[in-house]
Amino acid sequence: MSTINIRKDFPILDRIVNDEPLVYLDNAATTQKPKQVIEAINHYYETSNANIHRGVHTLAQEATDQYEAVREQTRRFINASSTKEVLFTRGTTTSLNWVAQGFVKNLLEEGDEIWVSPAEHHSNLVPWQQIARQTKARVVYMPLLADGQLDMATIHNTLHKKVKVMAIAQASNVLGTINDVKTLAKWMHAYDHYIVVDGAQSTPHMTIDVQDLDCDFFAFSGHKMLAPTGIGVLYGKQEHLEQMEPVEFGGEMIDFVYDFESTWNELPWKFEAGTPNIAGAIGLGAAISYLEAVGMDNIHQHETRLVEYVLPRLQAIEGIEVFGPTEASKRSGVISFNLNSVHPHDLATAMDMEGVAIRAGHHCAQPLMRWLDQPATARASFYAYNTLEEAEFFINTVKKVKAFFEDFA
Template identity: 55%
Template sequence: MNAKELKKYFPILDQEVNGHPLVYLDSAATSQKPVQVIEALNDYYRHSNSNVHRGVHTLGNRATDLYEGARDKVRKFINAASTKEIIFLRGTTTALNLVAQSYGRANVKESDEIVITTMEHHSNIIPWQQLAKATGATLKYIPLQEDGTISLEDVRNTVTPNTKIVSVMMVSNVLGTINPIEEITKIAHENGAVMVVDGAQAAPHLAIDVQKLNCDFFAFSGHKMCGPTGIGALYGKQDLLEEMEPVEFGGEMIDFVGLYESTWKDLPWKFEGGTPIIAGAVGLGAAIDFLSEIGLDNIEQHEHKLASYAMDTLSDIPGIVIFGPQRGKERASVVTFNLDDVHPHDVATVLDAEGIAVRAGHHCAQPLMKWCQVSATARASFYLYNTEEDIDRLAASLLKTKEYFSDVF
């Protein structure tokens, strides 16, 4: 099934914006939702809405089966060994914070190091900053190469036997860089550190095998992979999760509560305090079914062609600067750019007038913007429903933008 056929499953894409057919190029921020996900949510609320686990009535059992069934779909999607290793949370941000607050607070001390990179999303910087402040540990950064990639030699030079946590995004939401997680994990483990992976931009686009990666934690969000907002998952190796303490307390996660002492449920429920994100899990399960039917390998192949086509097409526009790996280099389906001296917000505004949705700003990556020596950029990001024609529309509108601002100034 090609991208034009897939577009038919996404009702939001069948509309005009400002008098033009919509071209949605902002999937790195959030993807659009197919009818299969929308209908799964609708069906849940119409026929199965109930709280899970505690009830014995029919709706409660039905909701529990859907919720736990979604957990098993996540397990298979990333090839985890057990559903005990899959924690449902609000998304990548919550998952990374959980690792920092639970595992980090218990295992990191003043003489230790935490290692990340300059390209990280704020969600994979701030939790480690806060952990370093709380424990007195040292926060270190793996430097970037000139093209925005990571050198394994630099990883080896940065990670030491004092390093307790290495946390790296698998795919950059700005540069499109695909990081060598399996190799970085090996270096982390050789030094006795655990490996945390921000998989927010990887899970929607690449086939993920956490056992092959051998990472200790892997976090991702549903809304970037055709699922609903407000749902995501944390994978953690079972032995590590068993040792960790929860950071949210209340209903659902308890085994026994006394006046002065309480005990927790087994994995994975001890980390899921309060009423779970039931509908979100159902929607995420439907999204996984949809993506699995298409095939992650097919999605990756399609997006690789789109990324190459976009690089070739946009690089020919005079005055454009593209950040990250250049033509001929492996990159994800994200192209971040600036056009002459036109502010990215002005670029995005003109493109919106043409019915083209792109993102403009610092993309929750202010340290990376500083490294790029800019305050902001424009970003076009592609997904399974985008076509080469969408990129042609973008290129033509960028030329119009360039001409417009040349006339103005």
């Protein structure tokens, strides 16, 4: 794939920041939007803006057709078996909360366990803490190896029938670790129990096949894959979604409302209460079309090449500590690191003065920060439109910033 041809589709990449060309390396937080996505949203508002599923007039029918076409497009993108298994949500956080409150809560009894990793984003941890409190179940942390990968051998040997649910990110937003969720799903299903996968950091970067993974639930966000904010997807196996209770109530998700009780609509609309983010869904469809045109395998290979270039050069800088697997093949395009004696926020601020946008903080992963014994980390995260020249500029800027802080030490 040609990053030069791709970059022309992203107007924001031509920005000048602090008198320097923008080098955007905060893609794990959110990705930039190609003009094709922006134009699709504008076209909807300019030509077909109407509420969906409710009206018989032309605009309402057009909007409904576009919205539901994206559901089918999303089904193909993740290889779900039916559009009944594809729910539109506000994002990964909403999706995981729906699963926790609507499905898992009804499974658990006192003494049951929910297994998570110490590397989980708060969105895939806090909901399980709350459910554990409500049901008197326990949250249990799975062990990690020294480089942040799951200790699969220990997990396999210690898994037991009281582990009703495992909640795991397919790719870490801090360490970049890619977890073997297919194997974990196989182990959980041996007990007829469930695995919930946070796909926020994997879906934008690699081919996803939920049937091959055999996960019970899979959640991801549009804004991390070129789409707008406020739109996300929850995949669930149909038999689970039939059992799952909605946690939001109102219009659209009902079948019939009696005076003192109501019945629910069929899947997938059973869970989509109120007016949805129609424009966001249309933007998601345009983003999926764009990603498919580029090729998900091409994107993954491109990011791997960038990590293969950056990782050894970053590790070679004296005073830099890099976290996560040392092999590019075992990680996504996320690289977290720290510079000795320099707070990550100061490092990120200095990088920004050179036009390089990286993230600094705990990355909504405070248990992982404690496991790393770090208050925070700096994080560079690459995507399809980042170039080898930007990767080189990033390394040179880290060296320049390091020299700056040493001069004033």
